[in-house]
Amino acid sequence: MIETQQLTKVFRDKKRGEIRAVDGVSFCCQPGQIYGLLGANGAGKTTTLRVLATILQPTSGTASVAGHDIVREPDVVRRKVGFLSTATALYGRLTAWEMVEYFGRLHGMDGNGLRQRMEEIFTTLDMMEFRDRRCDKLSTGMKQKVSIARTLVHDPPVMIFDEPTLGLDVMTARTIVAFIRDCRAQGKTVVFSTHVMVEAEKLCDTIGIIHTGKLLAEGTLAQLRERYRLEDLEDIFVRVVDERS
Amino acid sequence: MSGRNIGIVFRKELTDTLRDRRTLISSILLPLLLFPLLTVGFAGLAIVLARRATAEAFPVMLTGKEHAPELWRRIARIENFKMVPPSADYVRQINDKTLRAAVEFPPDFEKKLLAGVEEAQIVKVYHFQGELRSVAALRKIEKAVREYQEEIVKQRLDQRGVAQKALTPFEFEKQNVASAEKVGGNIAGFLLPYFIIVLCLTGAMYPAMDLTAGEKERGTLETLLASAASRMELVFGKFLLVLAMSLVTTLLSMISLVLTILLGAGLIRRVSSGFVIALSVKSLAAAFFLILPLAVIFSAVLLAISLFARNYREAQSYVGPLIFVVILPALVSFVPGMELNPRLALVPILNVSLAAKEVFSGNYPWKALGIILGSTSLYAVAALWWAVRQFHREKVLFRT
Numbered sequence: 001m002i003e004t005q006q007l008t009k010v011f012r013d014k015k016r017g018e019i020r021a022v023d024g025v026s027f028c029c030q031p032g033q034i035y036g037l038l039g040a041n042g043a044g045k046t047t048t049l050r051v052l053a054t055i056l057q058p059t060s061g062t063a064s065v066a067g068h069d070i071v072r073e074p075d076v077v078r079r080k081v082g083f084l085s086t087a088t089a090l091y092g093r094l095t096a097w098e099m100v101e102y103f104g105r106l107h108g109m110d111g112n113g114l115r116q117r118m119e120e121i122f123t124t125l126d127m128m129e130f131r132d133r134r135c136d137k138l139s140t141g142m143k144q145k146v147s148i149a150r151t152l153v154h155d156p157p158v159m160i161f162d163e164p165t166l167g168l169d170v171m172t173a174r175t176i177v178a179f180i181r182d183c184r185a186q187g188k189t190v191v192f193s194t195h196v197m198v199e200a201e202k203l204c205d206t207i208g209i210i211h212t213g214k215l216l217a218e219g220t221l222a223q224l225r226e227r228y229r230l231e232d233l234e235d236i237f238v239r240v241v242d243e244r245s
Numbered sequence: 246m247s248g249r250n251i252g253i254v255f256r257k258e259l260t261d262t263l264r265d266r267r268t269l270i271s272s273i274l275l276p277l278l279l280f281p282l283l284t285v286g287f288a289g290l291a292i293v294l295a296r297r298a299t300a301e302a303f304p305v306m307l308t309g310k311e312h313a314p315e316l317w318r319r320i321a322r323i324e325n326f327k328m329v330p331p332s333a334d335y336v337r338q339i340n341d342k343t344l345r346a347a348v349e350f351p352p353d354f355e356k357k358l359l360a361g362v363e364e365a366q367i368v369k370v371y372h373f374q375g376e377l378r379s380v381a382a383l384r385k386i387e388k389a390v391r392e393y394q395e396e397i398v399k400q401r402l403d404q405r406g407v408a409q410k411a412l413t414p415f416e417f418e419k420q421n422v423a424s425a426e427k428v429g430g431n432i433a434g435f436l437l438p439y440f441i442i443v444l445c446l447t448g449a450m451y452p453a454m455d456l457t458a459g460e461k462e463r464g465t466l467e468t469l470l471a472s473a474a475s476r477m478e479l480v481f482g483k484f485l486l487v488l489a490m491s492l493v494t495t496l497l498s499m500i501s502l503v504l505t506i507l508l509g510a511g512l513i514r515r516v517s518s519g520f521v522i523a524l525s526v527k528s529l530a531a532a533f534f535l536i537l538p539l540a541v542i543f544s545a546v547l548l549a550i551s552l553f554a555r556n557y558r559e560a561q562s563y564v565g566p567l568i569f570v571v572i573l574p575a576l577v578s579f580v581p582g583m584e585l586n587p588r589l590a591l592v593p594i595l596n597v598s599l600a601a602k603e604v605f606s607g608n609y610p611w612k613a614l615g616i617i618l619g620s621t622s623l624y625a626v627a628a629l630w631w632a633v634r635q636f637h638r639e640k641v642l643f644r645t
Contacts (some may be wrong), residue, residue, distance in 0.1 A: 010303065050467075053472055055467060055470045056639055056643075075475050077474045078471065078472065079473045081471070085467070088465030089463055089465050090260060091257075092463065094260065094261060098260070102253070102257045103472055105253045106250060106253055106254075106472045106473045106474045107473045124397065146470075150468070154473070
């Protein structure tokens with residue numbers, strides 16, 4: 001489960017002054033559910049997810065990930081999380097196998113256990129054919145599969161996806177969407193960010209609309225439609241943002 | 246902080262680094278080839294130049310032949326000398342390098358000489374100071390003149406019934422008591438500290454940039470930060486790799502140097518017979534020990550600076566000026582008379598340069614060496630602390 005309480009992240013910039021990238025965000029996501037953070041570029045989605053993955057520290061507020069506090073136990077939280085974004089690239093000079101193995105080892109796995117888990121993932125994702133090929137020689141689709149394998153190797157109960165389909169072709173994006181659904185089916189807690197309305201409609205159990213660092217509206221797609229008396233998620237999104245502007 | 250995770254990070258970075266051509270060239274290939282290339286290159290060039298200089302004809306002008314027929318004959322007989330007819334513009338010709346030297350005999354030079362006239366006569370030799378061939382011509386002329394001078398002196402002494410030995414009432418003998426290491430070491434002491442310090446830096450440079458700014462540029466830093474490893478484990482894993490590469494580079498350059506000296510000694514002697522390089526295992530080991538904390542400083546500082554950069558190119562522009570910061574104090578070993586003292590023992594880089602110079606000369610000023618090791622280790626801890634801090638700063642990690 002993920003539960004955030006008044007999560008706030010402030011950046012101080014010499015030119016622009018104080019920037020409240022995340023401003024008192026509170027939400028909850030249960031295991032077996034997908035929570036979607038919907039927002040435009042610069043809304044605060046990436047910062048929120050980076051804070052949840054303990055890559056950044058919150059300025060105030062906190063969150064609990066799989067029962068562990070992100071401020072007090074960041075190392076434990078990282079063991080429970082699989083983090084994937086378009087920014088999380090691969091080591092070009094390592095092979096697909098070495099890449100996944102490296103992250104498995106960093107998660108405390110070793111020996112037969114790690115090997116068996118990797119063989120299982122590589123077989124499921126149909127990666128055996130290119131397991132010993134260097135990552136910089138792989139196609140975009142293959143690279144995405146290696147990234148997925150990297151996030152899954154330690155079988156984390158929580159998955160965080162930051163705009164995972166951004167810039168990908170249709171076929172590769174479909175692989176990712178299918179993978180996110182699989183995670184939910186396996187009972188994992190899934191938080192994911194996007195600015196693509198169709199993706200949010202298709203995938204999310206709960207949608208949170210985020211703008212200028214604030215969570216402005218939250219609910220299931222049906223609840224949002226009823227609340228704003230609009231059918232299309234894009235119209236709902238624009239209405240919510242306009243009301244606050 | 247887990248030693249296991251540090252080891253995992255180190256091993257991964259090692260695999261990654263050994264597959265990087267840029268790092269392999271700068272950290273392995275360059276130190277191995279630098280000294281042999283320098284030695285063979287310079288010595289070979291010197292031999293070629295010297296051979297060419299001695300083989301080619303030297304145009305020389307002698308004026309006043311009628312005043313010194315004997316000396317003229319002796320000079321004209323010198324190997325490769327080509328006599329040029331006398332003319333008034335010998336100064337221009339020497340400056341134009343069409344003439345190597347010109348000799349002017351005073352009027353009635355030999356007549357007065359043989360008549361025993363005790364008058365100071367001056368034979369003038371015009372040359373181009375600093376010009377290799379002109380100086381070579383001058384030396385040959387000087388030799389011929391001296392020999393002739395000695396013969397005249399001998400003749401005069403014989404005429405007066407004075408024994409030749411009267412001119413040298415006693416002998417003067419000089420003997421070197423310093424060991425070969427100290428004599429040769431002094432020469433090595435000038436050159437080696439500089440090369441070792443600079444190679445210690447360059448060995449760390451490319452891995453440090455690749456492991457930080459390179460990660461940012463390739464987008465793998467965020468992947469790594471999301472892993473289960475703590476920031477401390479990441480810094481130490483990366484730091485140990487950079488340090489290892491720095492030390493490997495230094496060690497390889499030392500091995501290459503020793504091999505160059507052993508194999509190239511003959512070549513060096515052909516260029517200069519008085520040039521001896523002698524290095525003991527003890528001095529090499531001591532120099533390597535002195536370099537250790539310096540390598541820690543270089544590795545940590547390079548990591549911290551490169552991490553600040555947004556990409557590899559920016560890192561290069563930050564690291565570039567650092568080379569000069571290192572080269573200047575390292576060059577101190579070239580300054581004659583610059584000796585190690587307790588105050589200089591506290592100045593980083595410069596202290597190691599001076600200490601290495603002493604060590605290569607066979608001197609072991611233990612107190613100063615202790616101060617250097619202590620102070621450099623303290624600076625190393627500070628540099629490492631700075632690098633760790635940089636890895637904890639979000640502004641540095643996610644600088645846009």
